[in-house]
Amino acid sequence: MASPSHRRPVRGRRPGLLPLIALAAVVLLVSLVVALRPGGEPDTVHTATEPSSSPRASVTPTAPKAKAKAGAEAKARPTPSVPSPSPARTTARPSARPSPVASPRPAPRAVSDSAPLAGRIKPKVTYQGVATHYDAADGDGACLYGPSPDLMVAAMNTTDYETSKACGAYILVRAAGGASVTVRVTNECPLPCAPGQLDLSKQAFAKLAGLSAGRIPVTWSLLSPSTSDTVSIRYKIGSSRHWCGIQALGHRNPLARLEVSTGNGWSRLTRTEYNYFLSPDGTGCGGPLRLTDIYGEQLTVDGIAVRPDAVQPTRVQFARH
Structure with a gap:
């Protein structure tokens, strides 16, 4: 009878041990799952890197920059919906160029049909x-x-x-x-x-x-004829550094003014009825000269010495009108 009673307790302990082992395994598995599930520490990292799906992360940080840029380019870009700045610059350039294009137009040629410095005899008049x-x-x-x-x-x-x-x-x-x-x-x-x-x-x-x-x-x-000649300069007989008369010859268009350099600008000389421009005190005699025709075109001549009654050619001529 001792054997059977000894065997009974042994059988009774086996069934109780298995549930404990199974329970321990379940607990261990649950702990691992809990530790590794998205709600654990990795979840915190995921939330920080998920702004692409979150309205705050993707829109809030970038929207203010987009608005600031749109405000800065509002003048150059008429349609804020254009995303690329290059079209805005392309549009702004043509709008800024018309004034330079208009000004380089023949400013000297603007007087081609008129002669602001003409006297009684004017072009285009019969x-x-x-x-x-x-x-x-x-x-x-x-x-x-x-x-x-x-x-x-x-x-x-x-x-x-x-x-x-x-x-x-x-x-x-x-x-x-x-x-x-x-x-x-x-x-x-x-x-x-x-x-x-x-x-x-x-x-x-x-x-x-x-x-x-x-x-x-x-x-x-x-x-205003065609010509291959250039303007020449002649100092009147008796001219010197203290008094001089200056004459221009061979000019295509009627001459309106002759000026001499004073070092601080240009001084206009008085024209005589015998077609010389006089500098009674010698101002500018032997220095640079500036000739102006009735159309307003100006020619500057340098290197003409005071050589009385000598015709000294230049390299300049007025434009044809």
């Missing part, structure tokens, strides 16, 4: 008068240019001569029958020559009518 003729000899006259290379010259009536302002002007003269001739003003025709009257050399008059006609009605207008 004048009516009469033509007579005289013996021009070598073509010299009141303008004191000296002998002319050709004898297609004219003397301008005193009114339109305008204290030698007409000197050097090229004039297209037309007769009633259609004949025409181009002459250069080198002389003055005193009274009784009337305003509008041209006294032509015999050679020029003969291009319009026979010399026996003596006096014919004409129309005439200012020209």
